């Protein structure tokens with residue numbers, strides 16, 4: 001990442017201005033929903049803070065010795081604290097080692113920076129060990145805590161940090177950013193819209209989903225939908241098969257395809273992407289009432305939320321049975 005994300009401009013200007021005025025806080029708490037790039041922002045600001053030839057807008061130059069160290073992931077004045085494994089805790093030993101490092105003078109003569117993410121991963125002992133440093137940090141030190149859920153941080157930690165809040169970007173800017181990222185692969189605005197809906201508006205989550213978009217898997221699923229429409233496969237059996245695939249890809253694809261079907265009915269040819277996919281989607285949804293597709297799309301969205309909390313099998317089964325029924329009614333109407 002060479003720049004902060006377009007929706008982080010306010011936060012960037014805020015910090016860049018304070019940097020110029022020499023009024024940066026010692027401890028910052030970057031908080032907001034997942035998937036919007038808070039950690040990238042922290043990295044980016046750390047990078048800028050360590051740069052020896054910062055540009056007028058506060059961005060790093062990209063070619064000084066500090067920037068080169070940063071690019072090689074090897075800057076000795078940056079300390080990144082994360083759980084050793086995903087979902088684990090940031091241990092008190094990690095905090096103690098950090099405190100010891102921050103007490104030394106910086107290697108490059110500038111700032112020493114610590115990034116702790118997710119800050120909620122600190123257990124009570126770790127958080128307590130950090131308190132004194134948060135309150136009286138060594139000079140030229142910046143500690144950035146990155147958090148999603150403030151309520152999971154001890155009040156003592158929260159009160160010692162200045163908060164920087166990050167929100168979900170508005171739909172239009174998230175969509176145009178995502179569509180731009182996807183253009184390099186095989187994406188389009190419609191796909192961006194659909195991915196964002198599934199990711200609850202978080203653009204980085206949507207992008208990560210798009211990156212896992214495996215063409216073979218998609219083709220296999222699409223074939224199965226055709227078999228389902230021809231009555232050649234049992235929806236219950238198909239549900240079990242789909243749950244063996246990487247989750248939650250199947251339901252995300254369903255959501256995308258039904259969105260595409262709706263678009264194709266409204267404006268034929270409006271869905272970009274492979275022509276053969278379009279043809280399949282078009283023939284699957286031909287003669288299905290638009291309202292039925294809309295209702296089914298809602299149903300997919302609900303099911304997706306439920307599948308994270310309940311046994312997914314019956315939910316997927318009932319979703320596919322409903323789809324098979326919609327198709328059956330269509331066949332009857334035609335006959």
Ligand SMILES: [Zn+2]
Pocket residue numbers: 050051052053054060061062063064065066067
């Ligand atoms: Zn630089």
